[in-house]
Amino acid sequence: xxxxxxxxxxxPLFVAIDIIGTAxxxxxxxxxxxxxxxxxxxVQAVITAFILAIVFIATGKVxxxxxxITLNDFRIGGGLVLLILSINDLVxxxxxxxxxKGTIGIVPLGIPLIMGxxxxxxxxxxxxxxxxxxxxxxxxINLVIVFVVLYYAEKLVDLIGESxxxxxxxxxxxxxxxxxxxxxxxxxxxxxxEMR
Numbered sequence: 001x002x003x004x005x006x007x008x009x010x011x012p013l014f015v016a017i018d019i020i021g022t023a024x025x026x027x028x029x030x031x032x033x034x035x036x037x038x039x040x041x042x043v044q045a046v047i048t049a050f051i052l053a054i055v056f057i058a059t060g061k062v063x064x065x066x067x068x069i070t071l072n073d074f075r076i077g078g079g080l081v082l083l084i085l086s087i088n089d090l091v092x093x094x095x096x097x098x099x100x101k102g103t104i105g106i107v108p109l110g111i112p113l114i115m116g117x118x119x120x121x122x123x124x125x126x127x128x129x130x131x132x133x134x135x136x137x138x139x140x141i142n143l144v145i146v147f148v149v150l151y152y153a154e155k156l157v158d159l160i161g162e163s164x165x166x167x168x169x170x171x172x173x174x175x176x177x178x179x180x181x182x183x184x185x186x187x188x189x190x191x192x193x194e195m196r
């Protein structure tokens with residue numbers, strides 16, 4: 001493996017994961033949790049994303065082909081999950097309804113916010129183009145970056161204060177809804193193109 005192969009694997013996956021875009025959504029989804037709980041969720045999310053990535057590297061293409069599932073199915077399904085969560089947060093939010101269950105680290109943080117359709121698609125592409133070692137290394141380093149960014153993301157909350165955090169959470173939920181609609185739109189558009 002040379003540096004060029006690594007960079008050609010690392011950069012597309014970094015862009016696909018988009019941790020800079022995910023961090024505000026993470027803060028919105030976890031703003032009612034204590035710091036200790038947030039950090040447990042980060043560990044849970046990163047482990048979930050790593051396991052999914054490894055499974056997908058090992059068996060992704062075979063399983064998808066066997067079951068007749070396309071990556072656009074992932075886009076549409078993941079988008080629907082995010083849209084429901086964001087609408088619930090924007091319209092029906094209260095202290096109780098905003099308290100997600102303990103599995104929030106798995107869905108939606110681990111899947112599909114960190115390891116979503118874009119990242120899974122990218123993994124398949126770079127695996128095909130650059131081989132297993134650069135792909136595995138790029139997954140590992142990207143998830144280390146994700147862990148560090150999300151682990152210390154609450155410092156932003158301390159910086160902007162409680163009321164600022166709540167306002168920020170609403171804005172981030174609106175962006176989450178927009179991201180969800182975009183995922184659904186892209187998935188449906190690609191399905192329509194394939195049918196022509």
